[in-house]
Amino acid sequence: MNPTVRSRRPASPPLGFAPRYPHVREDHLDADARREAASKGLMRRDIGRKGYPPGGLNIASAEWKVMFIIVIIAVLVRMFRLPQPNSVVFDEVHFGKFASRYIKAQYFVDVHPPLAKLLITLAGFIFGYDGNFDFKDIAKPYENVPYVAMRALPALMGVATIPLAYLTLRALECRATTAVFASLFLTFENGLVTQSRHILLDSPLVFFTALTVFVWTGFCNEDKHEPFTESWWTWLILSGLSLGAVVSCKWVGLFTIATVGVGTLKQLWLLLGDLRVPPRLWMKHFLARALCLIVLPILFYMSMFGIHFLILSNSGDGDGFMSSEFQHTLSGRGMADTYADVAIGSTVTLRHVNTQGGYLHSHPHNYPGGSNQQQVTLYPHRDSNNDWRIINATSDVDPEGDIEYDQPLEYVTSGMRLKLRHISTQKYLHSHEIRPPVSDVDFQNEVSAYGMPHFVGDANDDWVVEIEKGEKRDKESGKRLRTLRTHFRLRHALTGCYLFSHKVKLPEWGYEQQEVTCNKNAVRDNSLWYIETNWHPDLPPDAPKVNYRLPGFLGKFLELQQVMWTTNAGLTDRHTYDSRPSSWPRLRRGINFWVKDHRQIYLIGNPTVWWLSTFAVLAYAAVRGFLVLRAKRGYRDFENTKVVKYDTLCGFLFVGWLLHYFPFFLMGRQLFLHHYFxxxxxxxxxxxxVFDLVTANLRPRIRLQIAAVLIIVAVWNFSYLSPIAYGNPWTKSKCNSARWLKTWDFNWWVACRLVF
Structure with a gap:
């Protein structure tokens, strides 16, 4: 028996959530199925491509004029007083600084992917920025920085989001009045306006999110009409590129990928259950989506990091986050080949394995407390103060620290008792039962450099080598110390504690270098060391030498992803203006961006836009739940064309909202209001x-009047709170009355002092 064409529900915009294929191509059916489909009017030959708008966009010329006017309004709103303030605002401290690093090609590490930062840097570069401003402090005046151009890029992307919202709603078959309503709500949303007027990443993120939703809607409309056409492939490829762009701005873009992914799975699931679609055709659909919606975004994302690595070719302040192998791919960090064999009398530099904090280091400055002996730290840069000489602690030591080099070479093996003599100050690496200056706990001992010329040291200078592991390709590295290949621990001979370092930094008196202690309860990974450079006069020039194995692009890419993830997860410190996700839909509090000269920029949303949108989300969830209950009682609401249309439309947007909001509840990191955008x-x-549904049965004039009232209220709210969006002067009375909620903690007593 040949498969028959089953009855279908009324057609509606698919978006991955609607019934699939109300029409099928003739060549996808066998003869019997074609006859039955033809009798039911299902053949696509009855529709044809003629007159069908690409992506389902059927917009009259008058609408383009309306859209143009809305865009002009959006430009005026976002560009108004863009040069003010002429000083650093909020996270311009970070993202402006990253632009400086790009221009100077100095390597840095950020928790966000590079696309938005690269675009901001490009704007600064085009307008002549030389990268010499440090963006050090909020409210620091700009000097020789094209900050207006750098702010203009996110502002223009904020403007571009407005017509995308309009076109998206029209592609979703909403009325023009509805599209105008949403566009103007977004135009006068105080939070989006404030965020888009500064050198920040959220405006590009929201733009690419909007772009993704638009092109995905266009693809779904094409897919509903006819798959595998040139237009169908165009929309699908654009969807993949947009997904790559949004995740290349911030990892929040993964939630956009999840939204499109849910829609894609729904499409494929419905196709799988459609008996008119043979397995080969289903596989073709699957492969097309996998290629464009998985492979293409990954390639786009990786290409952004390719540009990132290409630009950041020099050593910079981000080196310490990366492995030694990664660091040595940067200009200025490469090193010459060094001897592989480590022997008594070798001059070596020791590096910490786990924190990548740098080299075991000492300098002629003493601790202000404790033993008052010479400091020992971890220092991230090459320096002569990183050089130590290995001495056998069980043999006689020359008071001058010299070694009898005419003695046979004695390689350093596990269990050997050593002293480490600091070359430049002639002091020994030393520990004793004195608490360290920062980690003042019972199981931590101070590590210092102790001694003087002509002094042979004492037993507190003795350390025992414990080889932890070697490299598999170098069997000798597991038996004796080999440069770069052997990871080892140094156990203090008298107290049993281990030479240890962690991410704790010393105060200013220690030049904020990383603390080194002797830890009796040492975390193993933080007590591992290796030798990076090694020199011995008795080793012949042709003795085996080693160097770092430099990673390629893929190795660097994967390592940076891990560093970004770890760094992002570590942002758990509280901030004065952080907030939790439960407060965002209610608009409970904002963020102080800038205060100077009795003026303030404070990020807060437009209450009309914020609370109405939250009400719409709750209303849809409640009504959808009610309809499900009715369906259980035998009611057939979901066979109604209007119900199916709006359930499909609102369901897609609700899933998008949920997937961009709920994951933040799972995060322990520092969060802010702008994460909700x-x-x-x-x-x-x-x-x-919801507005389109509620006003569906009203006359167009009444619908327009209702929309106009809501828009006017939103514009009034925007105007009322605009002084803290633009940093304008404010009267004291208006400033006081604007604090509708006690949790709106802008510094009104500061902002209100200028005008009474």
């Missing part, structure tokens, strides 16, 4: 969808 975009579109 991508979810807010979906919430505003969902609010528009």
């Amino acid at each position: 991508p979810a807010l975009y979906f919430a505003v579109l969902l609010c528009a969808g």
